[in-house]
Amino acid sequence: MIPGVDGFMYPNEVELQWSVLIVLYPYITGLVAGAFILASLERVFNVAAVRPTYRLALLTALAFLLVAPLPLQLHLGHPERSFEMYLTPHSSSAMAMFGFVYLWYLTVVLLLEIWLEYRTEIVGLAQSTKGLKRWIYRALTLGSYNISPAARRMDERVGYAVTVIGVPSAFLLHGYVGFIFGSVKANPWWSTPLMPVVFLFSAMVSGIAAVMVLYVVCMKLRKTPIDMRCLDTIARYLFYTFVIDFTLEMLDLIHRTYESDESFRSLDFMVHTRLLFSHVILQIFLGTLVPLALLAANQLWRYSEARRKAMYMTAGALTLVGIFAMRWNVVIGGQLFSKSFLGYTSYKMQMASREGLVAAVLLMLLPFAIFLVLVKLLPPWQGGKAHEA
Amino acid sequence: MDISRRDIFTVGGKLLILASVGATLKQITGAEPPSDAYRMADHWWGMIVDIDKCIGCGNCVRACSKENNVPEGYFRTWVERYQIDDQIKEVKQPHVESPKGAIDGFPPLARTDGKSFYVPKLCNHCADSPCVQVCPVGATFVSPDGVVLVDQTYCLGCRYCVQACPYGCRYLHPETQTVDKCTLCYHRITKGLTTACCENCPTGARLLVDFKNPKDPVHEILRTNKVQVLKPYMATGAKVYYENLDGQVR
Amino acid sequence: MLMRRLFRDSAHLVRPALVLLAALALFLVVRSAIIPKAFGQYGHYRPGALDLVREHPIAFAGQDTCVMCHDDQAKARAAGKHAHVACEACHGALAQHADDPAAHVPKLPDVADLCRRCHEKDAAKPKNFPQVATAAHSGGALCNACHQPHNPHL
Numbered sequence: 028m029i030p031g032v033d034g035f036m037y038p039n040e041v042e043l044q045w046s047v048l049i050v051l052y053p054y055i056t057g058l059v060a061g062a063f064i065l066a067s068l069e070r071v072f073n074v075a076a077v078r079p080t081y082r083l084a085l086l087t088a089l090a091f092l093l094v095a096p097l098p099l100q101l102h103l104g105h106p107e108r109s110f111e112m113y114l115t116p117h118s119s120s121a122m123a124m125f126g127f128v129y130l131w132y133l134t135v136v137l138l139l140e141i142w143l144e145y146r147t148e149i150v151g152l153a154q155s156t157k158g159l160k161r162w163i164y165r166a167l168t169l170g171s172y173n174i175s176p177a178a179r180r181m182d183e184r185v186g187y188a189v190t191v192i193g194v195p196s197a198f199l200l201h202g203y204v205g206f207i208f209g210s211v212k213a214n215p216w217w218s219t220p221l222m223p224v225v226f227l228f229s230a231m232v233s234g235i236a237a238v239m240v241l242y243v244v245c246m247k248l249r250k251t252p253i254d255m256r257c258l259d260t261i262a263r264y265l266f267y268t269f270v271i272d273f274t275l276e277m278l279d280l281i282h283r284t285y286e287s288d289e290s291f292r293s294l295d296f297m298v299h300t301r302l303l304f305s306h307v308i309l310q311i312f313l314g315t316l317v318p319l320a321l322l323a324a325n326q327l328w329r330y331s332e333a334r335r336k337a338m339y340m341t342a343g344a345l346t347l348v349g350i351f352a353m354r355w356n357v358v359i360g361g362q363l364f365s366k367s368f369l370g371y372t373s374y375k376m377q378m379a380s381r382e383g384l385v386a387a388v389l390l391m392l393l394p395f396a397i398f399l400v401l402v403k404l405l406p407p408w409q410g411g412k413a414h415e416a
Numbered sequence: 417m418d419i420s421r422r423d424i425f426t427v428g429g430k431l432l433i434l435a436s437v438g439a440t441l442k443q444i445t446g447a448e449p450p451s452d453a454y455r456m457a458d459h460w461w462g463m464i465v466d467i468d469k470c471i472g473c474g475n476c477v478r479a480c481s482k483e484n485n486v487p488e489g490y491f492r493t494w495v496e497r498y499q500i501d502d503q504i505k506e507v508k509q510p511h512v513e514s515p516k517g518a519i520d521g522f523p524p525l526a527r528t529d530g531k532s533f534y535v536p537k538l539c540n541h542c543a544d545s546p547c548v549q550v551c552p553v554g555a556t557f558v559s560p561d562g563v564v565l566v567d568q569t570y571c572l573g574c575r576y577c578v579q580a581c582p583y584g585c586r587y588l589h590p591e592t593q594t595v596d597k598c599t600l601c602y603h604r605i606t607k608g609l610t611t612a613c614c615e616n617c618p619t620g621a622r623l624l625v626d627f628k629n630p631k632d633p634v635h636e637i638l639r640t641n642k643v644q645v646l647k648p649y650m651a652t653g654a655k656v657y658y659e660n661l662d663g664q665v666r
Numbered sequence: 667m668l669m670r671r672l673f674r675d676s677a678h679l680v681r682p683a684l685v686l687l688a689a690l691a692l693f694l695v696v697r698s699a700i701i702p703k704a705f706g707q708y709g710h711y712r713p714g715a716l717d718l719v720r721e722h723p724i725a726f727a728g729q730d731t732c733v734m735c736h737d738d739q740a741k742a743r744a745a746g747k748h749a750h751v752a753c754e755a756c757h758g759a760l761a762q763h764a765d766d767p768a769a770h771v772p773k774l775p776d777v778a779d780l781c782r783r784c785h786e787k788d789a790a791k792p793k794n795f796p797q798v799a800t801a802a803h804s805g806g807a808l809c810n811a812c813h814q815p816h817n818p819h820l
Contacts, residue, residue, distance in 0.1 A: 533792075567715035
C-alpha cells in the first residue's frame with residue numbers, strides 16, 4: 028500500500044511532476060495579459076472612462092511579467108540549460124515558443140509602450156532629479172530629449188500601433204499556456220480545444236480584477252478620491268468577461284457530463300473527493316458565482332458609492348482567489364488521477380524546498396515589491412492626457 | 417648433375433604455380449573479416465509481449481534495474497497483475513496491482529474465480545511519439561532505428577514529456593534531475609545482444625524484434641496471431657505489440 | 667522638408683530599435699558559438715546523444731557468452747525444461763565474470779527464493795505453467811534436494 032494512493036496508479040505516476048510553481052506561472056502570465064487588455068480598452072477601444080487606470084495597468088503587467096519566468100526556472104531540473112530553448116527550439120512543442128513570445132512581449136510590446144507613454148516625464152525627470160535617480164532617467168531616455176509636440180504625436184501614433192499588436196500578443200502570451208495543456212492527448216482532464224480559450228478569458232478576468240483592486244488600494248493609501256466612473260466601468264467589463272468565462276467553463280463541464288466517455292467516471296469522482304474544496308467551493312462557488320452575483324447586482328440596481336466599492340473589492344478579491352483555484356485544479360487536478368482511470372494519488376506540497384509553498388508565496392509577493400519600485404520610478408498617478416484616437 | 421633448360425622451366429613453372437596458389441590462399445584466409453559495424457538504417461526495433469506466457473516473476477524488472485542502474489522507486493519497466501471479476505449486471509472495474517513495480521515479484525494470489533493475468537509494461541517506443549513531439553529543445557527523440565531515447569546532457573528537466581506519455585513510462589531521475597526511461601537497452605542491441613528484460617525472461621513472454629530484418633520471427637508472429645497495442649486510439653504508433661491482451665487492460 | 671521633419675520627430679524611435687537590433691545580433695553571435703555541433707543531423711537532437719547511450723556499460727553477458735565456457739551445464743539445460751531460461755536469469759548479471767572469470771567469481775543463488783519466484787502456485791499464472799504450493803509440495807526441503815536446476819524434470 029502506497030501512502031496517499033487509492034486504487035491503482037502506474038508506478039511512475041504516483042509522484043506529481045508539476046508542482047504549485049506550475050500553477051503559479053499561468054496565474055502570473057494571466058494577470059499580465061488581463062492587465063494589458065484593460066489598458067488596451069482605453070487605448071484601442073476608446074473606453075475613455077478607464078483612463079485613470081491606464082498607466083497603473085501597464086506597470087502591473089510589467090511587475091508580474093518580470094517575475095513570470097522565475098517559477099519556471101525554479102521548477103526545471105536544469106535551469107542552467109533553459110537557454111537551449113533559444114538555441115534549438117523544437118517547432119512541434121508549444122513550450123518552445125515561451126522564450127520568444129516572452130521576449131517579444133516584454134520588449135516590443137510592454138517596455139516599448141511604457142517608454143512611449145512615459146517619455147515626456149522621463150525626459151523631464153532626467154533633467155530635474157539628482158544623484159542615482161538622474162542616471163537612471165538619463166539611461167531611460169536612450170539619449171533622446173526630443174519631447175516636441177510633433178515628437179509626442181509620433182509617440183502617440185506608434186504607441187497606438189504597439190497596443191494594437193499588443194492585444195494579440197497578450198492573447199498569445201497566455202493562450203499558448205492553455206495550448207500546452209489542451210494539446211496533451213494523454214490527459215483527458217487537459218485535452219480539450221476549449222482550454223486555450225478558457226485560460227485566456229479567466230486570465231482577462233483575473234487581470235482586470237487585479238488592476239481594479241490595486242487601483243482602489245493605491246488610491247486609499249494615497250488618500251486620493253477614487254474615480255467612480257472609472258471603477259464602475261472596470262467592474263462592468265469584469266462582469267462581461269466573467270460571464271463569457273463562466274459560460275465556457277460550464278460548456279466544458281456539461282459537454283463532459285453529457286458525452287460521459289471513459290475518463291468521465293474517474294474525473295467526476297476526483298472532483299467530488301480530492302478537488303471538492305478547490306474546485307466546487309473555491310473555484311465555482313466562492314470564486315465565480317458569488318463575484319458574478321455581486322457584479323450582476325450592480326448592473327441591475329444602483330447602490331451607494333461606499334457599498335459599490337465594498338462589493339467590487341469583495342468580488343475582485345474572491346475572483347483573484349477563484350482564478351488561482353482554477354489554475355490549481357487544472358495543473359494539480361490533471362495529475363491526481365491515473366491515466367489507467369483506476370486510481371488516484373495525492374499532492375504532497377513541500378514547504379521550504381525549491382518548489383515548495385514558501386517559494387510560491389515569495390514569488391507571489393515579489394511582483395508587488397517590483398510594483399512599488401516601478402510606481403516610485405514612473406508615477407502613474409498623473410495619468411497624462413487622454414489618448415487621441 | 418647436368419641441369420637442362422627444360423628442367424629449369426619445369427621446376428620454375430611448378431614453383432610459380434605453387435607461389436600463386438599460396439598467394440591466393442593467403443589472400444583468402446588472411447583477409448580482413450567483413451566490418452560488422454552497426455548501421456542504424458538497417459534496423460527498426462520493437463517488442464512482442466505474450467500475456468499468456470507471463471508468470472509475473474519480476475525477473476525483467478530486476479534485470480532492467482541492474483543493467484541500467486534504475487533508481488529505487490522508479491521504473492523503466494514493470495509488471496501489473498489484473499484481476500477481473502465475473503460480470504453480472506454491469507461492467508465492473510478490474511482490480512490492478514503492481515507492488516513496487518513487481519521488482520520482488522507478487523504475493524501469491526489464492527482466489528481462482530474470475531480472470532487474472534500479468535501484464536508487463538514498458539516504453540512502447542512509439543513511432544509517432546507524443547513525448548518527442550512536446551519536448552521544447554530536442555532532448556528526447558526517436559533514433560533512426562526506432563528507439564525513443566533521452567539526451568541526458570541536454571534535457572532541461574521540464575517534464576513536459578512525462579505529462580505527454582499516455583503510458584506512464586517516464587520519470588524524473590532524482591540524481592541527474594533529467595528525464596529517464598527505457599532505452600530498449602540500446603547499448604546492448606546495437607552490439608548484437610538482446611535487451612536485459614528479454615534475456616532474463618524465463619518463459620519468453622518478452623521478445624525483442626527488428627521489423628527491418630526479413631528473418632526476424634516478428635513477421636510470422638504478426639501474421640499468425642491476433643495482436644494489440646496499448647491505447648490504440650491515441651495513435652502513437654506504439655511498437656510494443658501484445659499477444660493475448662485482454663480488452664480491459666489499461 | 668517633410669521627410670526631414672518626419673525624421674526629426676521620429677528619430678528617437680530609432681534608439682529602441684537599435685537597442686533591440688544590437689541585442690538580436692549579440693544573441694545570434696552567441697548562438698552560433700554555443701549551439702551543439704551537428705545538431706539536426708538525424709533529426710531535432712544532438713547526434714552525440716546516440717553515442718552517449720551506447721557507451722553505457724553492460725551488466726548481463728547473455729547466455730551465448732556463458733555457453734562458450736560452460737558447455738556441460740549448457741548441454742544439461744538444453745535437454746530439459748529450462749532450455750529457454752537464460753543462465754543469468756538465475757545466476758544474476760555476470761558480464762564482469764565473463765570478462766575476467768577469476769577476478770569475479772559468481773555467488774550461487776539462494777535456492778529457496780529463486781525457484782519460488784517462478785514456480786509458486788498463483789491463480790494469475792498461465793494454467794499450463796508448472797506451479798506448486800511449495801510448502802506443501804516439498805514439506806520444507808529445498809528444491810534442489812530433488813530437482814537438478816539445469817534439468818529439473820524428475
